[in-house]
Amino acid sequence: MMTKLCFSMASALIFSFFSSSLAAHSGHDHGSDVAVLEVTNAQVREFLPGSTSTVGYLTLINHSGAAATLTKATIDGLGRVEIHEHSHVDGMMKMQQVESVEIKAHESVSFQPGGYHLMVFEPQEPLKVGQERKLTLYFSDGNRLFTNAQVVSLEAQATQSKPSTQHAHH
Numbered sequence: 814m815m816t817k818l819c820f821s822m823a824s825a826l827i828f829s830f831f832s833s834s835l836a837a838h839s840g841h842d843h844g845s846d847v848a849v850l851e852v853t854n855a856q857v858r859e860f861l862p863g864s865t866s867t868v869g870y871l872t873l874i875n876h877s878g879a880a881a882t883l884t885k886a887t888i889d890g891l892g893r894v895e896i897h898e899h900s901h902v903d904g905m906m907k908m909q910q911v912e913s914v915e916i917k918a919h920e921s922v923s924f925q926p927g928g929y930h931l932m933v934f935e936p937q938e939p940l941k942v943g944q945e946r947k948l949t950l951y952f953s954d955g956n957r958l959f960t961n962a963q964v965v966s967l968e969a970q971a972t973q974s975k976p977s978t979q980h981a982h983h
């Protein structure tokens with residue numbers, strides 16, 4: 814559990830982790846046309862009182878030479894998960910649902926405050942801090958990626974992520 818928390822630092826760290834694992838991978842062949850993907854630091858925030866939605870974050874790393882396209886995500890025990898992105902429009906932070914997110918060859922995409930995030934709705938039972946929920950990521954080539962998303966508190970999420978968290982979310 815501590816290891817997970819240590820991984821959940823800023824993307825600078827994740828990028829250095831990325832380059833070192835690339836070096837480690839250079840000795841063998843993953844196959845050129847199959848996307849080899851890794852997900853780290855998956856977390857979903859507990860629902861705040863009276864709120865019908867919450868957010869999830871993660872980092873997707875593409876170790877392969879082919880781009881991968883994330884098209885869908887599901888989390889056990891949650892009725893609906895949407896992929897959203899934030900953008901600045903006329904100085905205002907807005908968010909919108911997106912159909913897909915591309916992770917280019919040998920690059921990574923961080924879902925984090927102010928950028929891409931998972932928007933999570935309809936809990937079948939309350940999320941409790943410290944729980945893990947199975948997260949499934951679906952890709953356009955038919956691949957799926959599984960991981961456990963850690964349920965975190967608002968406080969834990971706020972201290973981990975530097976970019977603006979104070980904007981209203983739904």
Ligand SMILES: [Cu+2]
Nearest residue numbers: 897908930932
């Ligand atoms: Cu959103």
